Amino acid sequence: MSDMAKNLILWLVIAVVLMSVFQSFGPSESNGRKVDYSTFLQEVNQDQVREARINGREINVTKKDSNRYTTYIPINDPKLLDNLLTKNVKVVANHLKSQACWLLSSFPGSRCCC
Template sequence: MNKLFKNAMVWIVIAVVMLTVFQSFTPNSIRQQTLDYTSFIELVKTGNVSEVVFEDNLIRAKRINGDRFITYNPETDNTALIGELSKSGVRI
């Protein structure tokens, strides 16, 4: 039983190490940061957002540098937001 326990622990440690290594090499484009809506609007106004996709009450966005993020959209009518995005040259 002791040998079985040691063997299982070795495999668990190996799995954890491999998972950690895999996550460290995952490209940033796959990982998504969550951003609050106010910060999102500031990024849009300063021209730091290149594109957005609306999905129900979420906005998936991409910064000029390629980093992706999501934010919660509290608005039900996106007319003003779409106008601001268009004015800032954001691809919708």
């Protein structure tokens, strides 16, 4: 393989890694406002929450007054989904891909099934 091809591949890998890092630390849907989990649960019980977008342990919340914030599930809460559905909160769950899988799948000819 020529030196030019090696340099091109190296720069492509660096670019993909940098894009991944910026995407991970970029702004979230909630405009950066964070609320503790117990406040989130209180607002759900008081029928103030319209939508909950669940991304792993992160929840992006849209209230009925259109305010948004982010909260984090501190522990496994098996009652959370039932509670949200009982209170007619729209639940959206996103499939999380690992960063390594995303990086590998960006190369031609590679397949990642995560």
